[in-house]
Each structure stands twice: as structure tokens, then as C-alpha cells.
Amino acid sequence: RPIDELTIWDDAKAMLKKARREGVETVHDRLDQQTPHCKFCELGTTCRNCTMGPCRVSEKRPRGVCGADADVIVARNFGRFVTGGAAGHSDHGRDLIEVLEAIVEGEAPDYKITDEGKLFRLAGEVGIETEGRELMAVAEDLMECFFADFGSRKKSVSLLSRVPEVRKEKWAKLGMTPRGVDREIAEMMHRTHMGCDNDAPNTLIHAARTALADGWGGSMIGTELSDVIFGTPTPKMSTANLAVIKEDKVNLLVHGHNPVVSEMILAAAREPEMVARAKELGATGINVAGLCCTGNELLMRQGIPMAGNHLMTELAIITGAVEAVVVDYQCIMPSLVQISGCYHTKFIDTANKARFTGAIHFDFQPRTAMKQAREIVSIAIEAFAERDAGRVEIPGEPIEIMTGFSNEAVIEALGGTLDPLVKAIADGDIRGAVGIVGCNNPKIKHDSLNVGLTKELIKKDILVIVTGCVTTAAGKAGLLVPEAIEMAGPGLKKICGALGIPPVLHYGSCVDNSRIIQLCAALANELGVDISDLPVGASSPEWYSEKAAAIGLYAVASGIYTHLGHPPNILGSETVTNLAVSGLEDLVGASFFIEPDAVKTAEMFDERIKAKRKGLGL
Numbered sequence: 001r002p003i004d005e006l007t008i009w010d011d012a013k014a015m016l017k018k019a020r021r022e023g024v025e026t027v028h029d030r031l032d033q034q035t036p037h038c039k040f041c042e043l044g045t046t047c048r049n050c051t052m053g054p055c056r057v058s059e060k061r062p063r064g065v066c067g068a069d070a071d072v073i074v075a076r077n078f079g080r081f082v083t084g085g086a087a088g089h090s091d092h093g094r095d096l097i098e099v100l101e102a103i104v105e106g107e108a109p110d111y112k113i114t115d116e117g118k119l120f121r122l123a124g125e126v127g128i129e130t131e132g133r134e135l136m137a138v139a140e141d142l143m144e145c146f147f148a149d150f151g152s153r154k155k156s157v158s159l160l161s162r163v164p165e166v167r168k169e170k171w172a173k174l175g176m177t178p179r180g181v182d183r184e185i186a187e188m189m190h191r192t193h194m195g196c197d198n199d200a201p202n203t204l205i206h207a208a209r210t211a212l213a214d215g216w217g218g219s220m221i222g223t224e225l226s227d228v229i230f231g232t233p234t235p236k237m238s239t240a241n242l243a244v245i246k247e248d249k250v251n252l253l254v255h256g257h258n259p260v261v262s263e264m265i266l267a268a269a270r271e272p273e274m275v276a277r278a279k280e281l282g283a284t285g286i287n288v289a290g291l292c293c294t295g296n297e298l299l300m301r302q303g304i305p306m307a308g309n310h311l312m313t314e315l316a317i318i319t320g321a322v323e324a325v326v327v328d329y330q331c332i333m334p335s336l337v338q339i340s341g342c343y344h345t346k347f348i349d350t351a352n353k354a355r356f357t358g359a360i361h362f363d364f365q366p367r368t369a370m371k372q373a374r375e376i377v378s379i380a381i382e383a384f385a386e387r388d389a390g391r392v393e394i395p396g397e398p399i400e401i402m403t404g405f406s407n408e409a410v411i412e413a414l415g416g417t418l419d420p421l422v423k424a425i426a427d428g429d430i431r432g433a434v435g436i437v438g439c440n441n442p443k444i445k446h447d448s449l450n451v452g453l454t455k456e457l458i459k460k461d462i463l464v465i466v467t468g469c470v471t472t473a474a475g476k477a478g479l480l481v482p483e484a485i486e487m488a489g490p491g492l493k494k495i496c497g498a499l500g501i502p503p504v505l506h507y508g509s510c511v512d513n514s515r516i517i518q519l520c521a522a523l524a525n526e527l528g529v530d531i532s533d534l535p536v537g538a539s540s541p542e543w544y545s546e547k548a549a550a551i552g553l554y555a556v557a558s559g560i561y562t563h564l565g566h567p568p569n570i571l572g573s574e575t576v577t578n579l580a581v582s583g584l585e586d587l588v589g590a591s592f593f594i595e596p597d598a599v600k601t602a603e604m605f606d607e608r609i610k611a612k613r614k615g616l617g618l
């Protein structure tokens, strides 16, 4: 396919041209090789859950060897798909609890509790006594409470304390209350074994329960403990696009999701001895820049620049100016190892659960974090000497962005309460809000929908909140600065202009979508309504991952109308598809809608928001 059809960005186009010139294969080439995809897999009608199969069902052969029909097979496949995503987020969340545990036990000398106030607040929310108690004693109780949220002994995960009562009653009635994170995940694997849950709607209810365990459990714990350990984000300025990579510096890119690794890398890279060594080798300093979600984590808290989102990760290396890519886990294309090998770039993995053949491996541990981070940064610095200046090409100029909008920061900007936001919504200056989240997918022109939808919504005075890979997209389009109010409708322009904030707020990484549902719950509680009564929506226009599906499903199950730019692999079952796009509305007060066009999607949200405003008497 011609490069112009692959992406909307000049920096990406320049690197795709360079890749073709230099014979470097990218994700787009491999998509072409893999197209057309298997039709059965696209429809979700293949099953490999036992060795009587694998089976492919169709009109001609409607049942697998065991007798499972398309509804059962599609529901089981989708259930496992969502569960993969919930497991990813939640295992990340657990890693943060383990760091808190190491801090409490004095086994993590390089980590500390940065936001003590937030730790006490959280403890209070989950019913832990805080009055007159020592920080570490409360931290220990909180750690135990969150570990227990992953187990089998609770009736619901603790942070459900944030959810409006009416919503919790709905979940209880449906059998959708998330009990324990690992329990729901394990139960989905059980249910989808041959001969268990052979009733598609029932399987989907458990898929929703598993997704809710992610949203209100694993992800939320991940976000909250990251804030406790590394600090709750506050508004700050930074930059985005490939031009944040600097020709005269040692460039170290952090990629993956967990700030436990990237925060230490950044701290090591800022040490004077490290900078001095970089200068000895002829660089002017060390530049740590972010990719994907761990980039979002560091951007939100430390203001480091963002080199790119999912489809920019390969292209960043192709600049020829990247000394090292340091990864933890999730969304890291294995192709990055091969592409690094085409340049002087060192590819370093840090997690035993995410190893890459051909990578330099560190078994990163809380006890030895800083020592290991220094070793990793040293590898990057020494690689600077191997850089081939003749192959360096860094396109364009960096674009300014504003970041750091945690709920705490937003409430502070509003003067300490949500009242001004409620008033702006009631007055119609802010008609509603939509969270645009998730990924890139090479099947969709890179960032075309992420940017297109954001622009359409703010024109309609709908506030947009972005996370994950949509962040870089919105940032590069100039939407994450206060001046972007010029692209917004009059109401949003007035409110954001007065507050000095952009009409598109960066809310963090993908686990930080938990901040968005928390905000929705707080608004609903403030108004005394259910989340499904609010004039809000969610969208993942260019999603690709299991995690995005889990996010979408916990949003819907929480009562938020949710858009997907393309369908999951469920169209082979009418029952499952109908449930997703309409039936769930009756059960949980929201459903998915699938629409590949940005303008039409914005109109759908507009209609929904109108109806919800009317319902609230606005």
C-alpha cells in the first residue's frame, strides 16, 4: 500500500520511506503478507479448546465435534479474549502491590511512598482505620487489602466502594459483581473448557464480571498505587512526536506499561555521573523519551517527552538515533528486536514474564532497581559511540502538549469540588464528555480516527479525555494545549479558556482509564443518579488489543455507551453480536456501537448525550 494511505503523520511517512529505502520490514509489510485473514477466525467461529477439534463452524457444518454451535464458540472465544486483557492490566496492578509490599518490608531502598495523603485517603475508602496511625502500618493494611482483592475470599473488590449503589444493585442482580480479580480470570478459563458454560449470554455476563474486576480492581489498584509510589500527576507541559529524539544526545526510549521500571531508568539517567559519561563520548546529555503507556506514565508524572504511540514504535528506531529501547511488558512488538538489530540500538527487556529472544535481559527487582537501572543506562550511553551518523534522520519539530490531569488535579483546578464541572454540564457549556482510549491498528490509517473523532467531538462542546495511544495522536494534532480551544465549540472554549486548560485532557495510560470511571462514579454520586444516566461515552477508534476489549466491556458494564471503530471477532454469532450492540442496553444501561466513520460516530455520541441530558432534565 502507498505510504500516504498508511498514516496521517509526516514524521511517520518520512520513517516509512526510510524503512523502505533501507530494506527494513515494518508492521504494515507484515499486515500485507497476512491479508486476507482467515474468515472463520475473523467471525470468531473457530475453536481450539480441545483435541477433538480444532473445529470451524459454518452454515454447512453448524456444530463442532462436541456439539458446540457458533453462539457458544464465539462467546467462549470473546470471553477468553477479554480475560487476556483483564489479566494483563491486573497482573500489572499486582506488580505495584508487590512494590508496596517491598517498601513496607524495607526491601525496596529505591522506592518510597511519595503521596502519603493519597495512601491515607485510599485506606479510608476501603475501610482501613487511619486515625492516629503510622504511615507504614496503614500501608501494610492497604497492601493486604489489595492482595486480597485478587483472591477468592471476598464478595466484591474493595474499590467498588466508589460505585453508585444503584449500579452495584444492578450488578448483584445480574451476577456481575466482581469478586476477586484472579478468581474471575480463572473462572473464565474454567467456563470455557469443553463441556462447561454452553450458554452464550451466560458466558458474556461472566466476561463482563471479569472486565469489571479489571476496571474497578486490577487497573484501579495499578493506577492508585502508582500515584502513591511515584506521585499523583499534576498539570505540566511536554512535547510529542519523533522530533523529541535528539541528534546530539544519548536517546533512551522506555516502552511498555509499568512505571516501576521506567521511573528508575529516568532517575538513573538524571544522575550526574551518567550525564558526565555521556558527555565524555561526545553527547550533550541523556534524553529519556517515552513510547506507549509507560511513556504516558512518565509523561503524566515527570513530563518526559513522548516519541510515539503503538505504530510509531518501530519507526522510532528507524531514525537511527536511538541508543536503547528498554521494555517491560505489553504491546511491545517482537519485531523491535529485529529492527534494533538493523541499527546500533540495544534492545533491553526487564521482566521474566516478557522476555524477547535476542534481547539483553535484566531480571528487574525492587531490591536492586537502581543498580540495575544504572547498568541499563550505561549500556545505552556506551552505544552512542556505535551510532552511524550517516544513517540518522529525525523528522520535523516537536509539538507542545499539556499533560498531568489526574482527578485530584482536575478537582484542585476546579477549586476543590466537582460543583463547577456539574454547573458547566448543567448550563450546557460542556454538553457531555467522551473518553477516547486505546491503540493503533495497521488495518486503520494510523491515527486518522483517533484525531478525527476528537476534533468532531470538541466542536460539539463535548469534552474529550484521552489515555493510552490516543494521547500522542491528540498531542501531535495540537489538541493537548490550551490554544486548542480555537478548535472547540463556544461552550468548551469558554470553560477551558477560563481555566487555562485544553479541551482535550490527557488522563494517563491505559490502566488509568480507571481514573475515568472513577470520575464518572463521582459525578453520578454527586447527582444521585446511576453512571448510565450521565451524558458521557467512551470510544476506542483504532483498538487492537485484548486489553482494549476488556476496557470497552468494563465501560459498558459500568453503564457507559462505548464506540469501537471496528468489531471484535464476534460477528459469527448473531446472539453475541446482538447482545453487544443492543441487548446489553437492557441489562446494564449501555451497549457497544461499531462505526468506522469519525463524523457519524460523533453524531451518535451527540444523540446519546442529548437523550441523557434530557433524562436529567437539562
Ligand code: BF8
Pocket (backbone or CB within 6 Å): 257, 292, 293, 309, 310, 330, 331, 437, 438, 439, 440, 467, 468, 469, 470, 509, 510, 511, 544, 545, 547, 548
Ligand atoms: O495499554 S493503547 S496499543 S500501549 S493497549 Fe497498547 Fe493499545 Fe497503546 Fe498501552 Ni493500551
Ligand code: SF4
Pocket (backbone or CB within 6 Å): 047, 048, 049, 050, 051, 052, 053, 054, 055, 064, 065, 066, 067, 068, 073, 194
Ligand atoms: Fe471442537 Fe468442541 Fe473441542 Fe471446540 S471444544 S475444538 S468445538 S470439539
